[in-house]
Amino acid sequence: MNLAVGVSNLILGAIYTCYGIMTLVDLKRGWRTRGFSHFGAAWVAMAFTCGPHHLEHGLHILYSGTSAGALDFAAVAVGFPAGAIWFLLRVEALAGGAGDRFVRGTPAWVAALPYLSGVYLAALVIESVLLLDNGESHLSPRMTPNILLLGIYFLIGYYLIRAQLGTRSQAGGWSLSGLTLGIVFPTCGLMHIFFTEYAAVGQYGIDGVGLAIDWLAVPASIYFVWVVRALYLGTITDWNESAGRAPSQLAAA
Amino acid sequence: MTVTSIWPGQTQGGHRPATEDTVAVRFVAGVRLLLVVTAAAVGSYLPGLSSRKADLMLLIGLGWVPWAMVVLFASEGVGSRLALFGGPVGDLALLTAVELLHPSAAVPVLIGYLVVVVFAVYTMERALAGGIGAAAVVLSWLSQIWIAHSHRVSAAVLVAFTAAVVAMVSLLERTAVLRSRVDSRYERLQTKAETIVANVADAIVVTDAEGRITQCNPAAGRVLGRPHHQLVGQTCALALTLHIDSRAIDCSQGCGLMALAGAADAADVEVWRWAREGVRQPLLASATEVADDDASQEVLHSIRDITRLKQAEEAKTLFLATATHELKTPLTVINGFAETLQVHPDMAPEDRAAALAAISSRGRELAAIIDRLLMSSRIEAGRVSVSLGPVVVAPLAEERGVTFARATDRPVTVLAPEELPFAHANANALITVIDHLLDNAAKYSPPGSPLQIEVKAEGDLVTVAVTDHGVGMDEEQARHCFDRFWQAESTDVRRFGGAGIGLYIVRSLVEAMGASVSVRSAPGQGSTFTIALATEGATVSGSQSAGAETLTEAEATAGRGEPTSIREFMRQIGVPERTAP
Numbered sequence: 082m083n084l085a086v087g088v089s090n091l092i093l094g095a096i097y098t099c100y101g102i103m104t105l106v107d108l109k110r111g112w113r114t115r116g117f118s119h120f121g122a123a124w125v126a127m128a129f130t131c132g133p134h135h136l137e138h139g140l141h142i143l144y145s146g147t148s149a150g151a152l153d154f155a156a157v158a159v160g161f162p163a164g165a166i167w168f169l170l171r172v173e174a175l176a177g178g179a180g181d182r183f184v185r186g187t188p189a190w191v192a193a194l195p196y197l198s199g200v201y202l203a204a205l206v207i208e209s210v211l212l213l214d215n216g217e218s219h220l221s222p223r224m225t226p227n228i229l230l231l232g233i234y235f236l237i238g239y240y241l242i243r244a245q246l247g248t249r250s251q252a253g254g255w256s257l258s259g260l261t262l263g264i265v266f267p268t269c270g271l272m273h274i275f276f277t278e279y280a281a282v283g284q285y286g287i288d289g290v291g292l293a294i295d296w297l298a299v300p301a302s303i304y305f306v307w308v309v310r311a312l313y314l315g316t317i318t319d320w321n322e323s324a325g326r327a328p329s330q331l332a333a334a
Numbered sequence: 335m336t337v338t339s340i341w342p343g344q345t346q347g348g349h350r351p352a353t354e355d356t357v358a359v360r361f362v363a364g365v366r367l368l369l370v371v372t373a374a375a376v377g378s379y380l381p382g383l384s385s386r387k388a389d390l391m392l393l394i395g396l397g398w399v400p401w402a403m404v405v406l407f408a409s410e411g412v413g414s415r416l417a418l419f420g421g422p423v424g425d426l427a428l429l430t431a432v433e434l435l436h437p438s439a440a441v442p443v444l445i446g447y448l449v450v451v452v453f454a455v456y457t458m459e460r461a462l463a464g465g466i467g468a469a470a471v472v473l474s475w476l477s478q479i480w481i482a483h484s485h486r487v488s489a490a491v492l493v494a495f496t497a498a499v500v501a502m503v504s505l506l507e508r509t510a511v512l513r514s515r516v517d518s519r520y521e522r523l524q525t526k527a528e529t530i531v532a533n534v535a536d537a538i539v540v541t542d543a544e545g546r547i548t549q550c551n552p553a554a555g556r557v558l559g560r561p562h563h564q565l566v567g568q569t570c571a572l573a574l575t576l577h578i579d580s581r582a583i584d585c586s587q588g589c590g591l592m593a594l595a596g597a598a599d600a601a602d603v604e605v606w607r608w609a610r611e612g613v614r615q616p617l618l619a620s621a622t623e624v625a626d627d628d629a630s631q632e633v634l635h636s637i638r639d640i641t642r643l644k645q646a647e648e649a650k651t652l653f654l655a656t657a658t659h660e661l662k663t664p665l666t667v668i669n670g671f672a673e674t675l676q677v678h679p680d681m682a683p684e685d686r687a688a689a690l691a692a693i694s695s696r697g698r699e700l701a702a703i704i705d706r707l708l709m710s711s712r713i714e715a716g717r718v719s720v721s722l723g724p725v726v727v728a729p730l731a732e733e734r735g736v737t738f739a740r741a742t743d744r745p746v747t748v749l750a751p752e753e754l755p756f757a758h759a760n761a762n763a764l765i766t767v768i769d770h771l772l773d774n775a776a777k778y779s780p781p782g783s784p785l786q787i788e789v790k791a792e793g794d795l796v797t798v799a800v801t802d803h804g805v806g807m808d809e810e811q812a813r814h815c816f817d818r819f820w821q822a823e824s825t826d827v828r829r830f831g832g833a834g835i836g837l838y839i840v841r842s843l844v845e846a847m848g849a850s851v852s853v854r855s856a857p858g859q860g861s862t863f864t865i866a867l868a869t870e871g872a873t874v875s876g877s878q879s880a881g882a883e884t885l886t887e888a889e890a891t892a893g894r895g896e897p898t899s900i901r902e903f904m905r906q907i908g909v910p911e912r913t914a915p
Contacts, residue, residue: 104900107900120900220388221388222377222378222388222392225391225392226375241907245908258907292378296371296374296375299371303403313910321905
């Protein structure tokens with residue numbers, strides 16, 4: 082389990098950091114013609130905090146003698162494939178491809194996701210309660226960023242899933258990229274809260290580097306939520322603007 | 335895939351631009367959030383915290399950070415008032431909690447609070463509110479710090495005092511915001527009014543009680559033929575020199591134009607002025623009294639140049655006369671021969687055949703005239719549209735030349751290279767255009783004079799030039815020859831016939847094909863009319879460009895080599911596409 086959690090975290094860390102670099106490249110390419118992109122910058126901020134967090138956690142698991150928790154494994158087991166698919170789609174988009182797959186209708190595996198998620202979450206909550214009940218746990222200010230990140234990542238996941246539901250009703254299907262990201266964010270939130278739980282019972286340690294990274298992730302993720310919300314409300318200008326061509330024309334085409 | 339988000343309050347298809355207030359509040363809320371996160375992060379690093387202090391740090395982190403986040407989100411649009419007032423109130427509540435838990439910890443928090451409020455009033459750019467607010471808050475904090483250490487006043491008094499200060503600052507700020515909005519609204523309305531006056535086509539001239547021009551817009555300069563700033567200061571009578579019928583309008587007893595309008599019980603009066611020696615400029619003018627800002631009465635003159643309207647009316651009158659004449663001539667011949675055939679049923683067969691041939695020929699001529707009139711009418715009504723595609727111009731021009739030569743017994747030379755690119759045109763429209771140009775060339779050339787059609791490729795264009803050796807035109811005539819109902823001179827009707835719509839049809843059809851037509855001519859040396867058509871190769875890319883709307887935005891941007899990842903990703907997560915304002 083240690084190897085699986087450690088390696089998965091290292092790969093996820095590399096993926097998110099790579100994605101940060103890719104977005105930075107994209108941002109630089111479009112800056113001259115389209116101006117600054119809050120959305121791009123928010124993703125860079127997110128990726129450069131999520132990536133190092135996973136790298137740091139993976140290194141601790143593999144080389145510092147930290148024993149990986151079962152809850153941590155459960156979270157990474159779901160988050161890793163979703164994150165990998167999402168990342169490959171992003172690579173495809175950067176290379177000029179579609180960067181997405183349209184899932185027509187609601188196939189059985191998509192329809193089953195809410196039920197599977199419910200069972201998954203219920204199992205994790207029970208396991209969490211048992212963990213905290215068995216051990217001598219205590220809260221510390223060092224856990225603050227991880228608790229905040231649980232709420233923020235769940236909020237992002239909620240927004241993404243709500244947008245995907247809107248897409249489904251409008252387009253008669255799902256965006257694979259949106260779906261995978263809707264899975265990635267809540268599992269990221271779970272990873273942070275499980276990390277906190279294991280820290281509370283003394284299984285994980287919160288060192289200065291990890292604390293700094295997690296505290297940086299808080300404003301970065303809040304910035305991301307703020308940007309996405311402002312984009313939906315139309316109160317900021319970003320690259321979703323099409324100069325001179327109305328969206329209805331595109332839709333009609 | 336079209337994505338429509340289901341976010342509440344979301345605007346579709348366009349921006350709801352952030353106002354100055356929103357930007358300022360957004361900035362302050364962002365600064366507050368960063369300060370709070372920094373404070374919480376610093377607190378979490380402190381080693382060896384007692385249980386009470388650790389709880390305090392948790393409270394700051396888990397209570398204050400979400401609150402600052404809510405305030406930041408509220409700064410967008412609808413919640414800006416919450417962000418304005420809720421931020422400081424939330425800060426106050428948390429500050430009170432911190433003071434109650436650990437009074438000495440309030441000092442760094444208070445410093446952060448000072449920074450936030452100073453930023454708030456600074457970004458609002460309201461000096462009065464900023465100064466009073468900052469001074470009041472500093473006084474409040476100093477009092478709180480002093481009171482907290484001396485324990486002379488209860489925490490409830492502290493809270494009440496700080497709340498009063500925050501309320502006062504908020505009230506001042508709100509007043510300043512409202513005042514600023516009124517000012518900016520006034521400025522916007524003034525700018526709007528000035529823009530309208532500056533851009534209307536009618537001349538606007540304002541005169542004072544003495545009849546002296548105090549204001550006028552650029553259109554006044556255009557209508558009156560002088561730079562508009564030179565008109566200011568002159569008397570109305572001298573600058574405008576308006577006439578009605580054959581006399582100058584008398585402005586010695588007040589505004590003559592206003593008196594005329596009043597007498598005629600009309601909003602405007604048709605007048606004229608000398609545009610230049612011997613040329614009358616017809617005008618439609620009105621005048622009305624307006625009150626100046628010092629309550630003195632001024633007169634606002636609105637003057638419209640109706641020269642073109644008059645010219646159009648004259649052209650239509652002329653057209654009616656010429657069209658009647660054009661229609662009547664073949665009809666007279668047809669009627670004459672028909673009556674002859676009726677009166678002389680025993681006419682010799684060769685004479686009967688000649689009479690029938692004349693009736694047939696004049697009938698075709700009549701049909702051609704009616705066709706032109708109908709096409710002119712359709713063009714004017716905007717009902718002519720042509721579908722474009724590849725057209726082989728050379729054989730088409732050759733065929734029209736040969737047909738025309740046979741019909742008119744006039745030599746027509748067609749010059750065309752062996753290899754020519756396809757033109758992006760409509761074959762039927764091009765045939766009509768060439769026929770009209772040949773008709774026009776023949777009409778203004780001596781009988782038997784040769785005509786020439788030359789087709790060639792010039793860069794991305796295929797040109798068709800029709801040349802005659804007829805009467806030609808001077809520069810002024812060449813400039814107007816494509817106008818509807820225009821003819822070189824009034825006597826043309828008698829000399830050459832026609833109703834002045836042939837070249838108008840040519841220009842309209844050529845423009846409908848996205849091409850251009852030009853003329854090179856000199857009096858007595860004939861004319862050359864040249865049509866320049868785009869080649870199909872050049873326009874293929876154009877049509878592909880137009881067809882790009884059938885591509886997805888991602889494909890379109892990929893074609894331009896622009897970044898795709900961020901935009902595409904925004905679309906995937908349901909961020910709506912918007913149009914630039």
